[in-house]
Amino acid sequence: MRAINHSCKEIKTKIELYLDGELDRYSKQEVDNIISECPFCKNEFENQSSLKQIIHIGLKRKECTDHLKMNIVNKIRGL
Amino acid sequence: MNDQELFEKELLPHADALYNFAFHLTYNEADANDLVQEAYLKAFKYIHHYEAGTNAKAWLFRILKNTFINDYRKSVKQPKTIDYQELVDIHMEDEIASSHQLDLRDDIFNGTLGDEITIALNSLSIEYKTVILLCDIEGFSYEEISKILEIPIGTVRSRLHRARNILKEKLNTYASSMGYK
Numbered sequence: 001m002r003a004i005n006h007s008c009k010e011i012k013t014k015i016e017l018y019l020d021g022e023l024d025r026y027s028k029q030e031v032d033n034i035i036s037e038c039p040f041c042k043n044e045f046e047n048q049s050s051l052k053q054i055i056h057i058g059l060k061r062k063e064c065t066d067h068l069k070m071n072i073v074n075k076i077r078g079l
Numbered sequence: 080m081n082d083q084e085l086f087e088k089e090l091l092p093h094a095d096a097l098y099n100f101a102f103h104l105t106y107n108e109a110d111a112n113d114l115v116q117e118a119y120l121k122a123f124k125y126i127h128h129y130e131a132g133t134n135a136k137a138w139l140f141r142i143l144k145n146t147f148i149n150d151y152r153k154s155v156k157q158p159k160t161i162d163y164q165e166l167v168d169i170h171m172e173d174e175i176a177s178s179h180q181l182d183l184r185d186d187i188f189n190g191t192l193g194d195e196i197t198i199a200l201n202s203l204s205i206e207y208k209t210v211i212l213l214c215d216i217e218g219f220s221y222e223e224i225s226k227i228l229e230i231p232i233g234t235v236r237s238r239l240h241r242a243r244n245i246l247k248e249k250l251n252t253y254a255s256s257m258g259y260k
Contacts, residue, residue, distance in 0.1 A: 016240060016243075017236075020220075020221065022220070051247055054196060054250070056216065059103075059196050059197055059200060059216060060194075060196075060197045061095075061099050062098055062102040062103075062108075063099070064097070064115060068094070068098070068116065069094050071116065072091070072094070072116055072119045072120075073087065073091070076083060076086055076087075076120075076123050079123065
């Protein structure tokens with residue numbers, strides 16, 4: 001089992017917040033500095049980033065049909 | 080601007096995002112159609128609560144979520160609880176998730192992984208699937224998700240973390256089956 005020291009564990013949590021756009025500028029800079037020096041944190045950053053990208057790009061999106069949009073508009077106009 | 084004009088200008092443009100959310104909640108086109116239509120009719124009914132120029136998308140998503148929980152889910156489906164298997168110790172999940180490399184980006188870009196993502200996402204419990212859809216697909220902030228789902232921000236964070244660990248594990252299984260290490 002891989003040993004994770006306290007600092008790496010803390011950064012691991014921050015990486016998730018970083019990638020979700022939830023960190024302030026100061027904390028982002030802190031993460032940037034650490035991942036440029038710590039291979040474990042860098043690897044963690046790449047893995048989390050990859051997963052987020054894969055979900056965002058890979059999920060098949062469904063669009064509302066024009067027919068449904070027209071139905072909605074017609075119902076609203078008829079109210 | 081009257082109510083109809085406001086509706087068509089600020090609310091209707093979010094129909095595609097709402098439909099995508101509804102589809103992944105119900106996994107059924109007819110149900111998604113009903114859910115989106117019902118949510119829009121409710122939005123129009125309560126349009127006096129909406130302030131022009133504010134966050135229309137988050138407001139609509141909240142209405143759709145409530146419509147899903149209050150109407151659709153109670154009358155059509157049995158409430159789905161979080162699967163017992165998913166309630167494993169979070170540290171164990173983290174260890175398992177950390178022990179694998181996950182780089183399937185090439186598969187995504189050459190179009191061979193989309194089905195796996197969709198299947199993995201749709202196998203999640205509704206609580207986990209919802210936060211992933213709102214955060215990773217729609218790009219809502221934690222605060223917006225907290226308001227849409229009416230749960231604390233800390234719960235948004237923990238659900239996202241768990242949901243991603245589960246997805247990572249499912250995709251790692253796929254990666255292994257495809258010969259990735």
